[in-house]
Amino acid sequence: MGLFRRGPKRDPREAPRDGEFSFFSEREGGVFRSQVRQAFAERGLEVTVYAGMVADSGGRQFGLGNLAAVCHRDRRGERVWPAMIRDHVGKVLRTMDGPQPMETLSEDEIRARLFPRVVAEETLPPAESFRYGRAPAPGLREVLALDLPEAVQMLSADSLSDLGEVAELRIRALNNLRALPVEGHETVRRGDGSSFEVVLGDSFFTASRVLVLDDLVERIMGTPLTGDGALVAMPFRHQLAFHPIHDAQVVPALQAMAQFAAAGHEDAAGAISPNVFWWRRGAMTRLSEPDGDGLRVVVDLEFQDMLERLVQDEA
Structure with a gap:
């Protein structure tokens, strides 16, 4: 699964668009x-x-x-x-x-297939079935899911009731997530000297590895994140982009990742978010958002203070 590839032949954009899926004519x-x-x-x-x-x-x-x-x-x-x-x-x-996995699999088999999955909250049913999941960032929800041979089944609160406490199940799911292999990793380098990393793969849980980002970054980069954390983006379920924050290169990296996230999110299967987030110790703050046909970067006072400190350190 490559990052950039030639698109398929499609009807021209000026052709009348489909009312439900605007990427179709x-x-x-x-x-x-x-x-x-x-x-x-x-x-x-x-x-x-x-x-x-x-x-x-x-x-x-x-x-x-x-x-x-x-x-x-x-x-x-x-x-x-x-x-x-x-x-x-x-x-x-x-x-x-077919037979329902929650009825046919043993408890040990279920726990071995259990993973946390980050999804766009708007894609979940409006009922309370998935409200047990934490919200890692505005507009996102973390739910537990079973990785089955032909499907990924997100589990409702009722499905989990006989397995144990959600907090304990989440710990097992996170451990399973940490154990997944890294299917693919590419470094995106820009002409201005900035860069960011992209983890990609066929797993439906690739983007969800943001939940164990500190472990993933050290595994890929060989060094742990600093206290300043990282920029992260999860355009869709098969991609996770990140930029460890070390210096003022975070500024052009933020601009580049904002464009990358918005482009990857558009028309994607399993779309999660078009935004870039500031990840620190597991908490995420949104830094970009769509603005009409363009993008808008929005930083809070804490992020601005960090930028000023990093710039001064290089002076």
């Missing part, structure tokens, strides 16, 4: 939904297709947002959509119709 959206309907029909399931989901006769609903983004971003274009959609629908139905 109207034509592309129609093709996509038609193929989704066909994939369910091939599985013997008649569905009603809505703009952002499909529903079967039993009332089950299947969201289309992530699948649409995956199709949109695939560099091979529309020719591979049918196979991708059939594969996705097959996995979803096998997961929903």
Whole structure:
């Protein structure tokens, strides 16, 4: 999974846009939904297709947002959509119709597959089922999830009730997260001398490694973070960017990471946040946010004081 790659052939941006998924043209959206309907029909399931989901006769609903983004971003274009959609629908139905892992796995097996996952809070159901999770930053929520062979299942409070206390389960999940291999690591260097690191991989928990950032940074860089912490960005579930703060290069790094995060978040499957955060001892403060068609960097007094100190140290 590379950071920068040539995009797939798409309809021009001036073509009329799809009402639900603006990265699609109207034509592309129609093709996509038609193929989704066909994939369910091939599985013997008649569905009603809505703009952002499909529903079967039993009332089950299947969201289309992530699948649409995956199709949109695939560099091979529309020719591979049918196979991708059939594969996705097959996995979803096998997961929903098959034995439920919380009923078939032993407690030890469940704990071995347990991971914390950082998600955009807006993607969670409005019910209280996931309110047990802490909010690592505004707009984000940390929930517990099972890593299954064909799916990742986020666990509601009811699902966890028979396993033990959430705090104890979170400790086990964090230990599992620390033990994951680093699938990929790249350094992004800019012409102004600034740089930042990107961890990337197929794991759905790649971006969630921000929860164990101190361990991850020392593992990759060979040195621990200082008390000033790091800049971090989690555009989508398969990428985590960070810049350990050592000197005044944090200023151009912040600008570069803000652009990187916003671009990576747009149209991404498993999108998390377009923002950059200041990470210190596990706490995160937002430093950037979208502003119309551009970006706006917003720093608080504490971050400003740190910048002034770093600049003075180099004087």
